Amino acid sequence: MTLCCLFAAVLYDLHYPKKVVKSGLNLAYEISLHKAEEQQVLIHKWLESEKAGYDIGLEKAQESWVEYHKDDWRKSKSA
Numbered sequence: 001m002t003l004c005c006l007f008a009a010v011l012y013d014l015h016y017p018k019k020v021v022k023s024g025l026n027l028a029y030e031i032s033l034h035k036a037e038e039q040q041v042l043i044h045k046w047l048e049s050e051k052a053g054y055d056i057g058l059e060k061a062q063e064s065w066v067e068y069h070k071d072d073w074r075k076s077k078s079a
Contacts, residue, residue, distance in 0.1 A: 040073060041065045
């Protein structure tokens with residue numbers, strides 16, 4: 001499963017309230033936020049793999065980032 005699909009499933013099921021997107025601007029913002037989160041997961045994967053001394057894998061990195069960093073990161077990005 002690609003990172004994009006996995007990320008979309010996690011975000012949809014766990015973190016997004018059920019809402020209707022009212023404008024293209026909101027949708028564009030969510031897409032850009034999603035892309036930025038993907039980058040953060042990749043950075044987290046690299047850092048944690050360096051600490052561990054081996055590649056921890058994308059799934060483990062994503063789970064870890066969501067558990068420990070996502071909420072604070074999202075709060076820092078709210079307008």
